[in-house]
Amino acid sequence: MTLNELLIAPVTDFAFMRRALAGCVALATGCAPMGVMLVLRRMSLMGDALSHAVLPGAAVGFIFGGFALPWLAGGGIAAGLLVALLAGLASRFTSLNEDASFAGFYLVSLAVGVVLVSRWGSNVDLIHLLFGSVLAIDDPALLLLASITTLTLLWLALNYRGVILECVDPGYLAVNGGRGSRYHLGLMVLTVFNLVAGFQAMGTLMAVGMMMLPATIARLWADTLAGLLLAAWLSGLAASVVGLLLSYHLNLPSGPAIVLVAGVLYLLSLWLAPHGWLGRRASKTHLQH
Amino acid sequence: MIRLDDITVCYRKHPAVHHVSGTFTAGGLTAVVGPNGAGKTTLLKAITGLQPLTTGKIVADGAIAYLPQLAELDRQFPLTVSELVLSGAWQRKGGFASLAGDEATRTQSALDRVGLSGFGERPISTLSGGQLQRARFARLLVQDTPIILLDEPFNNIDTRTRDTLLHILEHWRDESRTVAVVVHDMGIAHSHFPETLLLAHEVIAWGPTAATLDPANLDRAQQMTEYWQNDAPWCARP
Numbered sequence: 362m363t364l365n366e367l368l369i370a371p372v373t374d375f376a377f378m379r380r381a382l383a384g385c386v387a388l389a390t391g392c393a394p395m396g397v398m399l400v401l402r403r404m405s406l407m408g409d410a411l412s413h414a415v416l417p418g419a420a421v422g423f424i425f426g427g428f429a430l431p432w433l434a435g436g437g438i439a440a441g442l443l444v445a446l447l448a449g450l451a452s453r454f455t456s457l458n459e460d461a462s463f464a465g466f467y468l469v470s471l472a473v474g475v476v477l478v479s480r481w482g483s484n485v486d487l488i489h490l491l492f493g494s495v496l497a498i499d500d501p502a503l504l505l506l507a508s509i510t511t512l513t514l515l516w517l518a519l520n521y522r523g524v525i526l527e528c529v530d531p532g533y534l535a536v537n538g539g540r541g542s543r544y545h546l547g548l549m550v551l552t553v554f555n556l557v558a559g560f561q562a563m564g565t566l567m568a569v570g571m572m573m574l575p576a577t578i579a580r581l582w583a584d585t586l587a588g589l590l591l592a593a594w595l596s597g598l599a600a601s602v603v604g605l606l607l608s609y610h611l612n613l614p615s616g617p618a619i620v621l622v623a624g625v626l627y628l629l630s631l632w633l634a635p636h637g638w639l640g641r642r643a644s645k646t647h648l649q650h
Numbered sequence: 651m652i653r654l655d656d657i658t659v660c661y662r663k664h665p666a667v668h669h670v671s672g673t674f675t676a677g678g679l680t681a682v683v684g685p686n687g688a689g690k691t692t693l694l695k696a697i698t699g700l701q702p703l704t705t706g707k708i709v710a711d712g713a714i715a716y717l718p719q720l721a722e723l724d725r726q727f728p729l730t731v732s733e734l735v736l737s738g739a740w741q742r743k744g745g746f747a748s749l750a751g752d753e754a755t756r757t758q759s760a761l762d763r764v765g766l767s768g769f770g771e772r773p774i775s776t777l778s779g780g781q782l783q784r785a786r787f788a789r790l791l792v793q794d795t796p797i798i799l800l801d802e803p804f805n806n807i808d809t810r811t812r813d814t815l816l817h818i819l820e821h822w823r824d825e826s827r828t829v830a831v832v833v834h835d836m837g838i839a840h841s842h843f844p845e846t847l848l849l850a851h852e853v854i855a856w857g858p859t860a861a862t863l864d865p866a867n868l869d870r871a872q873q874m875t876e877y878w879q880n881d882a883p884w885c886a887r888p
Contacts, residue, residue, distance in 0.1 A: 537741045
């Protein structure tokens with residue numbers, strides 16, 4: 362097999378591969394900064410919880426509209442926002458922590474979703490909803506992906522300073538008239554949007570992988586905020602492209618393939634990166650003073 | 651100037667701060683002293699607006715800078731020291747206005763004043779406790795507000811850092827700012843603060859430091875905070 366057949370031909374020969382590639386690039390671009398913010402805010406579990414919360418909405422959408430995009434995406438966004446809202450309210454008005462109330466709501470949500478699909482759909486549908494299919498990205502789905510990524514980048518650019526302050530020192534922002542809840546809410550809403558975007562391509566269970574794994578990998582390589590964002594984006598891109606090609610050549614489901622490649626990058630980083638195992642060992646040698 | 655007008659702050663109906671009235675004067679350096687659990691932090695938070703009042707009114711004649719205890723800052727966050735200090739410009743510049751020029755100069759001179767001249771580009775995670783406290787003071791300098799509230803700023807830091815920070819407090823007094831500081835070390839209160847508020851839920855004494863911190867008052871403050879009754883009668887004052 363030539364290099365051309367291995368890397369280039371799949372994309373030039375097949376329109377569905379081109380769309381999948383464009384979709385994954387958009388997804389990686391939007392998910393990377395979101396993941397970095399969530400990891401820095403110690404909200405990684407929140408992303409996970411929200412990704413499960415999206416399922417019943419998508420299931421209800423699926424029951425009404427089949428695999429039609431507006432139904433799936435609309436339902437997913439509605440369910441994700443509802444769970445985020447309920448968990449936020451529960452933590453504000455009871456003594457529960459936000460992560461505990463999130464865990465409660467997302468488990469219920471996931472169960473409702475699985476019950477809905479297995480009662481009114483088939484097992485194949487359930488697999489599709491859970492693991493998605495990058496290769497089935499059509500033009501409307503691509504448009505949705507690109508729009509969500511654009512929205513994410515614009516919002517982050519416009520609110521960057523405030524978001525960072527809210528992450529690093531929320532108390533300071535609160536005293537100085539910054540509305541911290543606005544940034545928290547924005548992050549939450551955009552997380553749901555990006556999960557729904559990712560869920561189109563990769564399914565609800567895999568979508569969060571595109572968000573969290575690149576950000577976690579970046580944390581092992583970079584020290585600065587700019588470095589984190591760049592490293593997360595690059596590893597997300599790499600995982601998307603390599604995973605997509607793997608799934609094409611080996612006939613694997615594309616969502617899990619992409620997440621697996623990201624997983625391999627993660628393991629390699631744990632071993633080799635400056636903040637990984639080798640880096641720690643190297644830092645035992647020291648300067649003279 | 652900050653005027654407290656009969657303020658009460660309750661947690662679950664138990665007053666942490668109980669009918670406190672008085673004035674922090676501009677150019678006055680006030681130590682807020684009291685046993686643990688006396689409501690000192692609650693009082694500062696109430697003044698900043700972080701803690702809602704149950705009753706009463708607070709009048710402050712300018713912007714407020716507040717330095718909480720160390721624990722509230724995420725030290726692992728990948729931020730440089732100068733970025734942390736520069737965030738003092740938030741209230742003036744918000745999310746968009748340029749931070750180059752004026753604010754960058756202000757940040758540099760603040761770093762110089764707290765003795766962190768070469769530290770600007772280092773990540774905050776590499777700072778020692780004392781250095782981080784210097785950086786937080788540098789941010790207060792950048793904030794440049796007429797009212798400054800500090801919650802136990804001298805805990806767990808070495809004497810040199812403490813002296814640098816105390817020197818900055820004196821500057822603020824000379825510039826007629828209103829400064830209130832929660833202090834645990836009576837020695838510091840006596841040597842550096844002309845005024846003291848002795849708090850134990852209520853005002854035990856508020857005035858010149860030597861008179862406020864006499865043994866009888868301190869005894870009374872101790873007793874007031876060790877005393878907690880779940881079946882206490884309702885306070886008759888509204």
